[in-house]
Amino acid sequence: MLRRTLLFFLFLTIGLRGFSQEFQISPLSKISLLTVGTGEDLAAKFGHSAIRFKDPTLGIDEVYGYGTYDFEDPNFYLNFTRGKLAYTISRMPFKYFERSYQIEQRWIKEQELDLSLSQRKEIVAFLDQNLLPENRKYKYDFLFDNCATRIPEVFEETLGNALQFDFSYLEEQYTFRELIHQNLAINSWSNFGIDLALGAVIDRKATTYEHMFLPLYVYKQMKHTSLNGKPFVKNETVLLAVPPKKDNSIFFLSPIFWLSIFTLIVAYVTYLDYKRKSRTIWLDIALFGFTGLTGILIVFLWFFTDHDATKMNFNVLWAFAPNLILTFLIMKKKPSNWVKYYVILLLPLLLLTVLLWVFKVQIFSVLIVFILLSLAIRYIFLFNHLTKRYNS
DSSP, X not given: OHHHHHHHHHHHHHHTTOOOTTOXXXXXXXXXXXXXXXXXXXXXXXXXXXXXEEETTTTEEEEEEEEEOOTTXXXXXXXXXXXXXXXXXXEEEHHHHHHHHHHHTOOEEEEEEOOOHHHHHHHHHHHHHHHSHHHHXXXXXXXXXXXXXXXXXXXXXXXXXXXXXXXXXXXXOOBHXXXXXXXXXXXXXXXXXXXXXXXXXXXXXXXXXXXXXXXXXXXXXXXXXXXTTEESEEEEEEEEOOOOOOOOOOGGGSHHHHHHHHHHHHHHHHHHHHHHTOOOHHXXXXXXXXXXXXXXXXXXXXXXXXXXXXXXXGGGGTSOTTHHHHHHHTTSSSOOTHHHHHHHHHHHHHHHHHHHHHTTSSOOOTTHHHHHHHHHHHHHHHHHHHHHHHHO
């Protein structure tokens, strides 16, 4: 975290220097697209895109990148959660850019763009204009306004209709969720968390253009883009090669392991309760507390943030926020009679979750199968148990 914060201030210090209005670039200057591979952190799982400007005559070799943020911003975590965090464009020397990704062991590929001198001037002027204090900040959006989506926008703004994207290379169009999954292992907490937090809005097909919210698709698209009828990419180079990473994930730390253990515990304790005609209160408190708190988080992300991707999240059907209230009522050995009717009404919500999944209204993490099964087992038991208690 400290390294990223310091890096941000380095970006900012260099970025604010700016070029003068009289600044002229030489005929030997080059502009290229840099694409960075994925990293270990969740924020790095989707890669990065940036624009490199190199002018050996003037001794300039700098990288412009969108999506910079500062951990020292007031209310950083609250603003990040609510989708109100200000992101910025930054500029830094290429040597520092390259070094940071050497440390993180992430590959860098460069695509030099076939641009005239006047076109290069236009792009540099546009980026420098973005670097001005009054223009630097913008509100980030994971799907529609990130480090990757800004790249084609820069080229469109500066090159106009002479720039033509050919999307025919895409053999298949994916939904936003499918595109996200391409960068995450199914049996990972990051995948599980993203599927839990993001709603049905990301289960629509992304347009061919919208595929470029991921850096890898910007990289692919540049190879199928023309400028004035000529290929946009002049040549391509691997600047930093990194050997393929081995999967070092530990199964015993994975969600499928712990969720399967969770289901076995719920099933076993419920079986013992059935045989003994008793009720394990701590298990009910854990289940209703977990689903209630999770439901509150989902409701918060849906209704009280500016994130578009967290809207219409039907995980709220099984992660039912009112369950948190029931947590306090279920502590009693003999809760109110109406509780049994509340519990049985939760079963149709589980069924509705499955139906929405089957009809692809929303694609849920396959890992919630363990949670749905656990809840169904316990809800059925609780209804039968409470019914017998009040009829006896």
